[in-house]
Amino acid sequence: MSAAHAPVVALSGGVGGAKLAHGLARTAPAGGLVVVANTGDDFEHLGLRICPDIDTLVYTLSDTADTTRGWGRADETWHFLEALERLGGPDWFRLGDRDLAMHVLRTERLRSGRLLSAVTRELATALGIDTPIVPMSDDPVRTILDTDEGLLDFQDYFVHRQCRPRVRAIEYRGARSARPSPPLAALLAGDVPCAAVLCPSNPHLSIDPILAVPDVRAWLERSTVRVVAVSPIVGGEALKGPAAKLLRELAGSSSALAIAEHYAGLLDILVIDEQDAHLAPRIEALGISVQVDDTVMRSIPDRDRLARRVLRCLA
Amino acid sequence: MSAAHAPVVALSGGVGGAKLAHGLARTAPAGGLVVVANTGDDFEHLGLRICPDIDTLVYTLSDTADTTRGWGRADETWHFLEALERLGGPDWFRLGDRDLAMHVLRTERLRSGRLLSAVTRELATALGIDTPIVPMSDDPVRTILDTDEGLLDFQDYFVHRQCRPRVRAIEYRGARSARPSPPLAALLAGDVPCAAVLCPSNPHLSIDPILAVPDVRAWLERSTVRVVAVSPIVGGEALKGPAAKLLRELAGSSSALAIAEHYAGLLDILVIDEQDAHLAPRIEALGISVQVDDTVMRSIPDRDRLARRVLRCLA
Numbered sequence: 001m002s003a004a005h006a007p008v009v010a011l012s013g014g015v016g017g018a019k020l021a022h023g024l025a026r027t028a029p030a031g032g033l034v035v036v037a038n039t040g041d042d043f044e045h046l047g048l049r050i051c052p053d054i055d056t057l058v059y060t061l062s063d064t065a066d067t068t069r070g071w072g073r074a075d076e077t078w079h080f081l082e083a084l085e086r087l088g089g090p091d092w093f094r095l096g097d098r099d100l101a102m103h104v105l106r107t108e109r110l111r112s113g114r115l116l117s118a119v120t121r122e123l124a125t126a127l128g129i130d131t132p133i134v135p136m137s138d139d140p141v142r143t144i145l146d147t148d149e150g151l152l153d154f155q156d157y158f159v160h161r162q163c164r165p166r167v168r169a170i171e172y173r174g175a176r177s178a179r180p181s182p183p184l185a186a187l188l189a190g191d192v193p194c195a196a197v198l199c200p201s202n203p204h205l206s207i208d209p210i211l212a213v214p215d216v217r218a219w220l221e222r223s224t225v226r227v228v229a230v231s232p233i234v235g236g237e238a239l240k241g242p243a244a245k246l247l248r249e250l251a252g253s254s255s256a257l258a259i260a261e262h263y264a265g266l267l268d269i270l271v272i273d274e275q276d277a278h279l280a281p282r283i284e285a286l287g288i289s290v291q292v293d294d295t296v297m298r299s300i301p302d303r304d305r306l307a308r309r310v311l312r313c314l315a
Numbered sequence: 316m317s318a319a320h321a322p323v324v325a326l327s328g329g330v331g332g333a334k335l336a337h338g339l340a341r342t343a344p345a346g347g348l349v350v351v352a353n354t355g356d357d358f359e360h361l362g363l364r365i366c367p368d369i370d371t372l373v374y375t376l377s378d379t380a381d382t383t384r385g386w387g388r389a390d391e392t393w394h395f396l397e398a399l400e401r402l403g404g405p406d407w408f409r410l411g412d413r414d415l416a417m418h419v420l421r422t423e424r425l426r427s428g429r430l431l432s433a434v435t436r437e438l439a440t441a442l443g444i445d446t447p448i449v450p451m452s453d454d455p456v457r458t459i460l461d462t463d464e465g466l467l468d469f470q471d472y473f474v475h476r477q478c479r480p481r482v483r484a485i486e487y488r489g490a491r492s493a494r495p496s497p498p499l500a501a502l503l504a505g506d507v508p509c510a511a512v513l514c515p516s517n518p519h520l521s522i523d524p525i526l527a528v529p530d531v532r533a534w535l536e537r538s539t540v541r542v543v544a545v546s547p548i549v550g551g552e553a554l555k556g557p558a559a560k561l562l563r564e565l566a567g568s569s570s571a572l573a574i575a576e577h578y579a580g581l582l583d584i585l586v587i588d589e590q591d592a593h594l595a596p597r598i599e600a601l602g603i604s605v606q607v608d609d610t611v612m613r614s615i616p617d618r619d620r621l622a623r624r625v626l627r628c629l630a
Contacts, residue, residue: 046419047362047419077394077412080395080412080413080415082413083412083415084419086416087417087441088437088441089416089420097392097395097412098395098398101396101398104363104395105399105402105403108361111362126402
């Protein structure tokens, strides 16, 4: 087996990560890709189990994501939410009519005793996705932010307070006792050379929860696993979400270099944007190879192009 | 207190009963009406608690029912169901996007330990309904049909098999140990003269389950409770649903007379349609007064007119 055909394992959160995962799914050799999804943002709402990153991955990889709004389903309508508001129900989390089918069906199957990893596979397959989308764990892990307004659940921080509180520390509650989901455990137990991609997702909120699941970090540190990350920070800012703000609050600065420092010890290669090319020497000084690229994915061809470049540098 | 202002308690199932209940709500003196709803058709679907008769009553009394289709919400859309089908979920029960809000919110509140009677009151109030809509019981009662195809749950009989199997007997499973819901129990415990209306709902599937709840029948048999029924059978047929078929299968014939015989011992007055006027002498021979009227409710003024006539004959 040549290195170019080593299985590729992509670790991903939501939007930015999902775009690259989509490109990888479209360009990787068939059967050669597994996407491991963060579940630290999962929560219960209206009795329904919501898995924001799994959903974004499923919608993105099945080409049913809304690319304008940037989250949820394309062709979405909001009649459920309108009726819910009229009934006095909570309207802070925007549940679309089509999106709701995912949450209702998943919740029912989980309640019947099925595992999230199995249910995710079924739902993704129903939408025509061949690439396995694997929850990091079937056990609950919850990202809790220690902020200047106290401990906040992820959704409380992200939706209710729109990431305004200053974050001092982050806890991935339950991660230490969480078991990798069976498909992830099978990967971690394998001893074939692998390639891992840390997708351009929020390092603190999307990638670190996955790394906090037992054995994942140790697996990435193996010499047989080649690790590349695509920086979610471009020109000092995140394209979407609070990644830059969190880096400033937790690491003192926000840049592709801060990403390199954050993942130091884990990375073989960091893909940075052309705007950040000047940071390459300082990143290489950390023992990380640098690849400079246009990392902003505006279109599906952009996703494919970046994915091909990432796969090539893993070869 | 004059008899004309005695509290009116309407026992109702879905569509036909809900139309009269709506008329009663619009014409009864304020605070003078309580609607007791059948819950024998309730079931779990996709992990959601569906209460078909409560929902029809709530939608009808809040003027949000679809009057063309005859069930569910007006201005309904079906995007949830489309997405559900695409995900491989069950599509036999038509859940509309707006309707879903009712089921999701109710289910969440029930799961948090609230009583169906309290949750129903909240949801109805949110839609502007002043009239209490009271589930017959907060405990589960399930209508089971013993048919030539075996024992069938109500939804299995009604939706899946479209009422085709021949019914030999009906069981209201759980009724004997079900407690009347607190608002109904308060009515049953009262000793003021009352008037009760058996709405033009299916006697076997909608009214009998309510009568099977302990103390309800005994309460209706009290001399201080005046009972009127509106026949759901007009010209030997039901306007909607399997009422006539069930009467033929279980009582040998379907007519306003069969309704009178079904409710014998309970009724003071039976309101029958003009088409059935010739049956009046045989009904009166059972010791039941007859009022002949146009009982078909095509419009909201029809509901009001029939309700006024019913209230007047109770005075």
